[in-house]
Amino acid sequence: xxxxxxxxxxxxxVEPLFFNQxxxxxxxxxxxxxxMPAFTGLANWLIPIMIGAPDMALPRxxxxxxxxxxxxxLILLSSLFMEGGGPSSGWTFYAPLSTQYSGNSxxxxxxxxxxxxxxxxxxxxxxxxTIFNLRAPGMGWMQMPLFVWTWLITAFLLIAVMPVLxxxxxxxxxxxxxxxxxxxxxxxGDPVLxxxxxxxxxxxxxxxxxxxxxxxxxxxxxxxxxKKLFGYRSMVYATSxxxxxxxxxxxxxxxxxxxxxxxxxxxMYTTMLIAVPTGVKVFNWLATMWRGSLxxxxxxxxxxxxxxxxxxxxxxxLMLAMTPAxxxxxxxxxxVAHFHYVLVTGAVFSILAAAYYWLPKWxxxxxxxxxxxxxxxxxxxxxxxxxxxxxxxxxxxxPRRIPDYALQFADFNMLISLGGFAFGLSxxxxxxxxxxxxxxxxxxxDRVWEGAEGLEWTLSxxxxxxxxxxxxxxxxxxx
Numbered sequence: 131x132x133x134x135x136x137x138x139x140x141x142x143x144v145e146p147l148f149f150n151q152x153x154x155x156x157x158x159x160x161x162x163x164x165x166m167p168a169f170t171g172l173a174n175w176l177i178p179i180m181i182g183a184p185d186m187a188l189p190r191x192x193x194x195x196x197x198x199x200x201x202x203x204l205i206l207l208s209s210l211f212m213e214g215g216g217p218s219s220g221w222t223f224y225a226p227l228s229t230q231y232s233g234n235s236x237x238x239x240x241x242x243x244x245x246x247x248x249x250x251x252x253x254x255x256x257x258x259x260t261i262f263n264l265r266a267p268g269m270g271w272m273q274m275p276l277f278v279w280t281w282l283i284t285a286f287l288l289i290a291v292m293p294v295l296x297x298x299x300x301x302x303x304x305x306x307x308x309x310x311x312x313x314x315x316x317x318x319g320d321p322v323l324x325x326x327x328x329x330x331x332x333x334x335x336x337x338x339x340x341x342x343x344x345x346x347x348x349x350x351x352x353x354x355x356x357k358k359l360f361g362y363r364s365m366v367y368a369t370s371x372x373x374x375x376x377x378x379x380x381x382x383x384x385x386x387x388x389x390x391x392x393x394x395x396x397x398m399y400t401t402m403l404i405a406v407p408t409g410v411k412v413f414n415w416l417a418t419m420w421r422g423s424l425x426x427x428x429x430x431x432x433x434x435x436x437x438x439x440x441x442x443x444x445x446x447x448l449m450l451a452m453t454p455a456x457x458x459x460x461x462x463x464x465x466v467a468h469f470h471y472v473l474v475t476g477a478v479f480s481i482l483a484a485a486y487y488w489l490p491k492w493x494x495x496x497x498x499x500x501x502x503x504x505x506x507x508x509x510x511x512x513x514x515x516x517x518x519x520x521x522x523x524x525x526x527x528x529p530r531r532i533p534d535y536a537l538q539f540a541d542f543n544m545l546i547s548l549g550g551f552a553f554g555l556s557x558x559x560x561x562x563x564x565x566x567x568x569x570x571x572x573x574x575x576d577r578v579w580e581g582a583e584g585l586e587w588t589l590s591x592x593x594x595x596x597x598x599x600x601x602x603x604x605x606x607x608x609x
Contacts, residue, residue: 137544139535149533150218151210157221158239161339162246163203165477169342170195170253172484173281175492177257180275182266187259195252202245209235209242220531222332225313225324229305236306240299247292254285254292272363277345279366283373284341287334290377294331298324322387329380337376339473340440341369343480344411347433350487351415353579354430355422361414368407375404385456394453401451405444412441427579428502432483435510436476443471446521461531464524470517482509482560489567490574497567501559508556515549 144152174192178185186192210216214233217223228236261282265274274282301312302324311317313324344365352359359365381389381397389397415437424430446468450456459465482505489497519542524530528539535543 137547138540139537141534144533146533147215147218150220150531151216153531154217154220154223155206155210158206158217158243159203160473161221161335162243162250163199165339165473165481166250167199168481169281169284169339169477170250172277172342172346172481173253173257176488177260177278177281178264180278181261181264181269183260183264186256187264188256191252192256195249195256198245199249202242202249205238205245206242209238212238222328223299223302224328225302225305225321228302229313232306237303240303243299244296247296250288251292254288257281257285258289272366275345276348276359276362276365276369277342280341280345280348280369283369284338287338287341287373287376291331291334291338294327295335298327298331301327322384325384325387326381329383330377332383333380334373334376336469336472337372339477341372343436343440343477344369346480346484346487347415347436348411350429350433350483351418353487354425354427354433355419356424357418357422359414360417361410364410365414368410371407372404375400375407379404382451382456385453386460398451398453402448405448405451408444412437412444427486428497428499428506429483429487431503431506432479432486435506436479436483439471439475439479439514443468443476446471459524461529462524463520463528463530466530467517467520467524470520474517475513479509485560485564487579489564490578493568493571494574495567495571496574496578497563497571501563501566505556505559505563508559509553512549512552512556516546516553517549519545519549 174186177183206216212233212235214235216235217228217232217239219227219232223239261274261278301310304310305312305314305319311319313319313321315321348359348365379397379401381393382401385394385397426434446464450459450465450468486497486502489495523535523539523542523546526539528535
């Protein structure tokens with residue numbers, strides 16, 4: 131046994147089936163159980179404050195949308211303990227893997243997905259009704275903070291695409307248990323149809339998980355640059371453009387399925403086009419920082435890391451958008467590197483930035499800045515050690531979702547594994563920092579973050595709308 135658990139190829143710890151179950155449940159929980167609920171929580175906390183509302187418009191629906199989530203994840207996790215184990219077809223659960231070659235955990239998995247979808251739709255309805263009906267008198271559409279704008283657009287995306295996911299998983303369920311043949315070629319169905327339906331949901335879902343992050347970064351960058359956000363209107367229009375274009379690019383996940391050349395060209399060009407409004411946002415953030423009086427507290431560090439690393443994810447996305455190149459990159463670790471740069475250094479980093487930025491407002495206590503800086507630098511280094519080498523092993527042909535690998539990838543896999551453990555352990559610094567802050571860190575001063583003139587916000591008075599909340603002169607005393 132000596133040396134048998136070193137970093138080397140070979141199935142040393144888990145069986146292939148359990149490996150697939152772990153990666154499937156990991157994807158589902160991170161998408162539906164971590165990133166989306168975190169952004170929804172931030173929306174519940176911040177949108178009423180930012181628009182001068184007393185609370186969310188539909189508190190009972192809000193409560194219901196939250197409390198069904200723990201049961202959904204209990205159901206999903208319990209599937210791992212069924213005979214044959216949990217779902218193992220990947221978080222995209224492609225047919226026929228999820229229909230003909232799956233265990234009986236499919237029923238629990240589909241039920242859990244339905245509950246999560248219902249939760250998301252109710253949360254989205256609540257956000258839309260709150261923003262439309264409870265804005266402070268005098269607050270026009272172009273006076274709302276960008277976080278509110280990004281969440282409003284995200285809410286419409288959720289309502290549009292979650293029923294599509296519900297339809298897909300329902301057809302999987304009936305194919306599995308009721309003898310239908312939606313995705314069974316032997317019965318007149320089409321397995322590729324599943325991919326079309328899933329990715330029509332799946333690609334807008336990617337933007338559902340990143341648009342609120344744009345709003346967070348658009349709140350933080352101006353504060354620590356001591357300048358107003360550059361190009362506010364163009365940011366709103368760019369966000370709307372991204373949302374609309376996200377419905378027109380789904381088949382770039384399917385270039386290797388035998389699409390007609392015309393379709394491949396269409397989806398290649400629309401995918402490259404969606405980079406334009408995203409680029410507008412990046413340039414506006416950079417223009418906001420240009421010649422600003424910058425300071426680099428923890429929220430600003432995470433925001434700058436977001437811009438830099440999310441841009442790397444965007445560039446690798448452009449590479450994947452090119453049909454001929456995608457035939458080489460498809461289903462390799464290059465794809466894993468791409469979407470983790472978008473969703474970890476993108477969505478997760480923005481959530482961490484938001485937590486540090488608004489913790490003093492939420493708790494009345496200042497977080498430990500030194501601990502926050504340690505958390506940032508450990509996370510930044512380890513996340514790049516974890517995901518950046520995946521570009522190289524992917525380009526060299528290492529396939530994803532395979533539990534073993536060739537000897538030629540051993541060194542890079544050792545580096546990736548070390549980065550993964552280091553990144554996970556780094557988050558304990560964040561947990562400790564939040565607990566320390568909540569339990570009574572140093573009392574936050576009246577001016578928590580010193581911003582530009584008209585951008586400061588205090589614990590005792592509301593900040594202006596472009597920084598945090600509604601302008602004091604349009605808040606309604608009667609409300």
